[in-house]
Amino acid sequence: MDFALTDEQELLRRTVRSALESFCTKEWLDDLESREEYPADLFALFAELGLLGLGVPEELGGSGGGMVELAIVCEELGRFGGSVNMTYMPTAVFGNQTLLGGADPAMQARFIPRLCAGELRTAFALTEPEAGSDAAAIRTRAVPDGDGYVLNGSKIWSSGALAADYLVLSARTGTLDERHTGISVFMVDANSPGVEIRHIPKLGHLAVRSCEIHLTDCVVPADQVIGEVGRGWKALVRALDAERICVAAICTGLSQKCTDLALDYGIGRQQFGQPVAAFQAISHMLAEMETETAASRWLTRFAAWSVDQGLPVTKEASMAKAYATELATRTATRAMQVHGGYGYSKEFEIERFYREAKLYEVAGGSTQIQRNLIAARMGIPVTGGQR
Ligand SMILES: Cc1cc2nc3c(=O)[nH]c(=O)nc-3n(C[C@H](O)[C@H](O)[C@H](O)COP(=O)(O)OP(=O)(O)OC[C@H]3O[C@@H](n4cnc5c(N)ncnc54)[C@H](O)[C@@H]3O)c2cc1C
Missing domain, CATH: 1.10.540.10 (Acyl-CoA dehydrogenase/oxidase, N-terminal domain)
Known part of the structure; x- marks a missing residue:
């Protein structure tokens, strides 16, 4: 080892x-x-x-x-x-x-x-207004037409779509009942006729806009289907597993940065004649932040290593994502507490992490969905844990 x-x-x-x-x-x-x-x-x-x-x-x-x-x-x-x-x-x-x-x-x-x-x-466009956690319920339709497909429907929350050349966009080529097996993935030229992209104002991650996409009779050539028609989910699983591990890693970095900022501030800030970090209530908080961040790192690296070894990874990736994302919110909140009132100021970096951390518990498959995926792999018959 x-x-x-x-x-x-x-x-x-x-x-x-x-x-x-x-x-x-x-x-x-x-x-x-x-x-x-x-x-x-x-x-x-x-x-x-x-x-x-x-x-x-x-x-x-x-x-x-x-x-x-x-x-x-x-x-x-x-x-x-x-x-x-x-x-x-x-x-x-x-x-x-x-x-x-x-x-x-x-x-x-x-x-x-x-x-x-x-x-x-590229930008990723899987989520729809009526299909978030239940991604296999997407309704955007792709219908064969001549040498390609005609797409109609709506996507939501596609991050970076306004800056993208191509949208990695999932659409239904089969029936709704087919769920995962009726989905195909397309490389859609973001500037092609019939693609309309609108920005959704949000709380954080502000430089990269997350967007609604409306497709009206948008023509996509047949050579821009990723993989076999109707088997797009197979391609998505690799990207979604990678996403969960990368988000877990991002949250580990966020937690470490918040811990480092809180430690620096807590050592420098004097109250009652001593650094606030030296009060046991604060020092134990910092010790827990450091410990949990290490746990987050090793869960994440183990999931990443499992991918590289060709081992099954869905459960490990979900464990890392659920743990690391909840930790990011907790650590950013604790780091704010160590900063006292100054943490609330835009002059300090901590407020950005506090605003941004919450997203990771939702995007890329919410914490509840990660737990469903883990539970399903423990043999529990849950709804929303199958892939
Ligand atoms: C800023 C931002 C950026 C994003 N970027 C992208 C992107 O680039 N591309 C993209 O395709 N998507 C993107 N998303 C979408 C994101 O992946 C979805 O928001 C997420 O999958 C959850 O879907 P939803 O918001 O529709 O929530 P819902 O599915 O409506 O869920 C609402 C609540 O119900 C819970 N819930 C739902 N089903 C179950 C269940 N079976 N068991 C227990 N609890 C359940 C959820 O956990 C959640 O708490 C982004 C979202 C945001 C906010």
Whole structure:
């Protein structure tokens, strides 16, 4: 058993940390978020550092590595705020991993090298107004027509859709009763006629807009279906497992950053003639934050390692996601408490993490759905735990 990162993994971690420390300053992020402007220059930096190609074979223009490397990078991104990781995930995780999960070699060769090089951006569009947790109930329809498909329907909460070149979009090619087996996944040109994208104002992750998408007679060529028609869920499972592990890693980074900020503040802030961190009520809180963050890291890295070993991973990914996301909310709340009134000020970084943490308990499959997935794999007949 070896818990240590390899020299290459440690170099990757340090490179990402140091690049983001110089690039993603608080002033830069505050400015972008106040204008809700997409950080195209940050996306370009990800490409330059080879991060968009992680988990992608080198012959497809990737940087190699696997899920462990993706988890290492996502933990670092989590230290810098939701806008930073929401710039990364839609292309590096949803785009690449869905294509790797289902597309034929020609389609992989057509899209993946350009995603890794940062020449194209994708956004993921699975959720619909009437189909959130119950993703197999999507109603957007794709009907064969000549050389392609005609799509009609609505999507919601697609993050980064306004900045994307292509939407990795799921639609129903079978009947509603077929559930998972009646779904196909399309690479939809975001600028094609019949695609309308609208921004939904939200609480955090402000530089990357999450969007409604309306499709009206949108034509998609047949060579832009990812995998076999009606078997799109197979491609999605790879991306959704990767998403849960990456979100768990992001939340581990968020929790570590909140712990570090609270520790610094608690040591520096004097009340009653001593640092507030030295009061037992606060020192024990900090000790728990540190301990739980370590637990979150190891659950996440174990799930990532399981992917790289080709082991079944749905249960492990759900365990990591449920634990790490609830911890992120708890740790951000505790870090706010250690900061006292100053934590509520925009002058301090902690308020951003406090606003952003809650999202992770919902997006990417809510905590309740993760528990259903775990329970189903313990042999319990739950509704909403099958995939
Ligand atoms: C900011 C943001 C960004 C997002 N980005 C994307 C994106 O890029 N692409 C995309 O496709 N989607 C995205 N999503 C959608 C996200 O994945 C969904 O919000 C999530 O899956 C939950 O669906 P819902 O919001 O419809 O909640 P619902 O499914 O309506 O759930 C409501 C509540 O009921 C609970 N619940 C539902 N079913 C069960 C059950 N069987 N057992 C127990 N409890 C249950 C849920 O846990 C939740 O607490 C994003 C969401 C947000 C808020």
